[in-house]
Amino acid sequence: MKIGSADIASLLRREINNGALASKDRLPSERILAEKYSVARGTVREALNQLAKDGLVEVRAGSGTYVTPLGEELINPVIESATPLELIDTRFALEPHICRLAVLHARKSDFDAAENLLGRMENCTSDPGAFSALDTAFHTLLAHSTRNQLLQWIVSQINSVRNQEQWLLMRQVILDEATIRQYNSQHRNILDAIRSRDPERAANLMKNHLEAARLSLTRAAET
Amino acid sequence: MKIGSADIASLLRREINNGALASKDRLPSERILAEKYSVARGTVREALNQLAKDGLVEVRAGSGTYVTPLGEELINPVIESATPLELIDTRFALEPHICRLAVLHARKSDFDAAENLLGRMENCTSDPGAFSALDTAFHTLLAHSTRNQLLQWIVSQINSVRNQEQWLLMRQVILDEATIRQYNSQHRNILDAIRSRDPERAANLMKNHLEAARLSLTRAAET
DNA sequence: TGAAATTAATCCAATTATATACCAAAAATC
DNA sequence: GATTTTTGGTATATAATTGGATTAATTTCA
Structure with a gap:
């Protein structure tokens, strides 16, 4: 059997997973690895x-290849490319039930x-940027x-979408004062509703809220 | 007794399941496998x-045969430490609405x-391991x-929890034949329900299904 | 016996690996 | 601080390997 790039990758993956190559370690240079495994440098690359x-x-060009330090995860490509409608549908799935669970577990x-x-949001009717940040915080608090x-x-993963460029632009269009x-x-x-421990009412109100958000979105998409 | 393609498949399946062949690994070429098991290449194919x-x-033509990568390489610490009840609550949030969306978007x-x-699951009443894998596939398909x-x-992130040790043990306890x-x-x-395009019925049936799963879980926790 | 599976031998097309040379960025050395 | 060395980045023509597909002879087993 001929050794291929997938096999080299597999070997290195195992060494990283079992700790033989620890976090932040520098791997041997491409040329050394190529010689060690008796393959061409291109294969190692x-x-x-x-x-x-x-x-x-x-x-890192000119420096070397390093094991990624733990905790520094790259932005997920799926999240990065999520569309506004995908996001709304996902929130539609999650947030009503989050309200029900919040009724059960929320503390004073x-x-x-x-x-x-809420108080701070009510002072933001003419500042879409500030409102949006507080809005995210509110929904995060419900999840908490x-x-x-x-x-x-x-x-939190879903929220990371909202800080991307296309979304920053969109909020300017959507978030007028009336909205x-x-x-x-x-x-x-x-x-x-959550405070009065009424799970279904809370869930339904959240559905209405998200329906309104979806409407704003589709209206904005038409312009 | 002659070695047949089903036997080769079974051997490879075992190697994949016990980790001898890890995610993304490249299998030996068809020609090598044929020689290793003393069969013709067509049988390996x-x-x-x-x-x-x-x-x-x-x-992949011209390249090789690779173990399908399931889930992520890096298991998220949050996911890793998720408890069974957290998982059920999360599925309670997601899956009923996934059913509603599936009603709208599912294709033939x-x-x-x-x-x-479903057909294959119905032949697994006495094999919890096989059933569990197919069950995951079913719920993944709904999401798809x-x-x-x-x-x-x-x-997919949630499913990666299910492949962890504590879950593998738990399924043996929970999944008796009646369940x-x-x-x-x-x-x-x-x-x-999805096929007859009835979103609310599909969502409610899913809620019942998850309620049953939660019951099995709490019963198992008491023993 | 007869259908189905396996074998063995080709040829093809897609993909990957090799070998080499040169560039640019970073690091090491003086 | 300037120079040398090391490192990854890029390009390319060539060779090797891999799965895809077909065919005919053979074996298996109901």
Whole structure:
């Protein structure tokens, strides 16, 4: 059998996973690796590219190839390329049920924090940028209130979409003053429903809120 | 007794499952495998086609045959430490709405694939391991049917939990024959509801299904 | 016996690996 | 600080390898 780039990549992947190559270590140079495995340098390069695509290593021209330090994950390409409608559909799946779970698990401190956020949002009717940041914080707080770390992580991943360029532009179009007022009122109703421990009402209000967001979006897309 | 393609497929399947062949690894070439097992190349080809049909390997002309990468290389620490109840709550949030979206976007090919999976699951009432793999595939297929890449990615992340040790043990406890029969029937009802384009019925059936799963889980936790 | 599977031998097209040379960025050396 | 060495980045023509496909002879087993 002929050794190929996939095989080199597989070997290195194993060495990284079992700790033989630790975090931040510099790998041997491409030329050395090529000699060690008796392959051409191009083959080693291809293998390293595959590992780099998975974020396992970082290649720095003129310096070397390094094992990616733990915790520095690359931005997920799927998240990066998510469309506005995909995002809304996903929030439609998640957030109503997050409201139900928040009814079960939210604490007084969560309500205090939510009150704070709502108050500040109501002073942002003419500042789409500030409103948007607070809006993200509000929805993140709801996820936090579920005490479900998996859900919190998913919501944080989804939120990372919103900080991208296309979204920053879009919010300027969507978030006029009337819309912000509408969202503020909806946020308050949702919080009240959760506070009065009414899961289905909270979930339905969230659905209405997201429906409004979807409407704004499709209207904006038509212009 | 002559060695046939089914035997080769079975051997390779085992090597993939026990990790001797890891994700993204390249299998030896068809010619080498033929020599190793003392069979003709055509037989090896037939075996690889079976594995490919099950999605275990990817065959690339001119390049080689590769173990299908499942999930991510780097297991997210949050995902890694997710508890069974967190997972069920998260699926409770996602999957009913995934059913609604599947009603809107599923194609004939999705129904065909789902039929295939259901048929195979119904032959697994006494093999929890095989059933579990097919069950994951079924829920993944539903996510795929939404044509929403963001949702598909989230589901794939969640599924990566299920391949971890604590879960492998747990499935042996939970999945007795009666439970598998119940799940099979629920899966079929869900598929029927989606096929008849009834979003709310599909979503409610999924809720019932997950409620049953949660029950199994809490019962297992008590023992 | 007869259908189905396996074998063995080709040829093809796609993909990958090799070998080499040169460039540019970073690091090491003086 | 200037120079040399090392490192990855790029390009390319050639050779080797791989899966795809076809065919005919053979074996297997119901």
